[in-house]
Amino acid sequence: MKDIREDIAWAKINKDVLGSLENPRKLYWVILFCAFAVFGVGIGCEVYQYQTGMGVANLNNPHVWGLYISTFIFWIGMSHSGTLLSAILHLMHADWRKPIYRFAEAMTTFSLMTAGLFVMVHIGRLWQFYYSLPYPDERGIWPNFQSPLLWDALAIFTYLSSSILFLYVGMIPDLAICRDHLHEGWRKKLYTLLSLGWEGTDRQWRNFRVTYLTIACFLIPLAVSVHSIVAADFAMSQQPGWHVTSFPPYFVAGALYSGCSGIITLFIILRYVFKFEEYMTKSILKKIVRLTFAISMVWTYLNAVEFASVWYSHDQASKDILIQKATGTYAPFWWGMIFCGSIVPLTLAFKRTQTSIPVLFAVSLLLNLGMWLERWMIIAPTFSHGYYPWAWDHDQWPSLIQWGMVFGSFGWFTILFMVFCKVFPSVSMYEVKEMVYHRSLHLKKSETAEQGAP
């Protein structure tokens, strides 16, 4: 099974990808309609919470974060695989990334934008969202630079802006293709503006190559730092269940895991909706699936490390939280997390399932459900079974308003992502051409070598 056919004409690559901008399958509009509907629910819930107060979310002491911060972490995690995998695979010269990295990077950007919403939403007073930014107060006193929450604000800003630049710089040659080959209209004006007059000269390519590589080198440690800092939000506190040394690598692995599952889901959707069967091939899907399986096992291992270190640590409060997770109010969700995160991915070990689209679609959704549950199970049990005994009978179930906003965030993400894929090429045309060119050269060389062999 080949990653891509070596004999695809370059003009056909342009035609197919540019065609996706104009004529997607009808399912595209169905998805967009559903996304708007779900987003509308989220907006409705936010308006109601804004008008009425945070009480309608059923957020109160001790559950002050609820689903909002759980979902914030989920979306930050989702953002990880796109840019991180794109950058790592670029440095490793893994050319199979070329047809899929663009949408993965877009996924990163839009996940971060979705995550940012929850920071505002959980404050309640939306107009005071700037409280989360580092600036000095009227007495000239700066916030505490030793707080991981402040690190979070800067790390996420750095990651979001760098990811947007990485996505944009990598897209400039394709924007020039769109400028040259699409009909007159607003699109052409947009592409002309964004392509900055790119003409593919040797000078432009030379500087492009160095810049892209440089940003990729920066993004790898940056992505690791972002989720380590999110982990530090918890691990640097003294709360039982959070004060765990292995949290940063655990969070990074979890982020990569959910990001990879997200890539599988979106891969399958885009492949069908934009008729990319020739570029997003099953062979490439198989490689992502194998990667996801490997990461799922790392995540499972880190879970086992965490459970074992808590169990044998003689820290009774942390141990109680672990017992509470496995047997208390949240037990169905905690076991659901273990099932979806550690048992379901075992299906990916079988060759038959690695290329079965319906199975992979279902599995990728279950994996992400598991990863969302993981974030909820980090937050809620500690709040309901922390050091204060008064909190122990406060199992506050999230209200429909919270659930509505969580669902709404999926609608918001889908709108951003689907609109992006309709306006900008979601498969990198010039990189697929490079992939086809280098593979055909390699094929020719090996054929010549075979013919020349005695």
Place this chain on the structure above:
Amino acid sequence: MSQRHLLALFNNFEDAEAAIYELRAANIKGFNFDDLTLKSPIEHHEVENILGQRSAKVQWFTLAGALMGGLLGFFLISGAQANFYAQMKGGKPIVPLPPNFVLTFEMFVLGGVFISVLGFLICAGLPAKRSPLYSAKVSEDQIGILVKADESAMAKIKGVLLNHEVSEIQEEAGK
């Protein structure tokens, strides 16, 4: 003597490279080899073997940006923390290095990435106006060689290009 531009389109890199090689070897009067530009739909760094090493200086911007970002981050934070009359530290270090490293690192990356992109735009000459001769085929599947030379050299250059299965030649008067 007035200068003119000429754009030759080729179907593949082999022919384009052979033409460039011959143009360099021909040593045509009125044509400076550095005025030759290759335009291609994909990056083809092998062409540097013929064009010669034309260096990219983006990495210097990166270094400057990263250092500036890191230093700015560290001194901004330390400066704020050093305001210990306003913020009592209770015997703890006024400028604690381990937590400050985190934000310094973030600012290091932020500066590095932003200034790299700025450096890219400067070094690649972007945003740019359309060059005198441009064909949309270059962004599809054709390899273009844009040559700037004296009018007197054009005939010889054209002759060289025609030796190498050029698919199309466009000519225009230069500025």
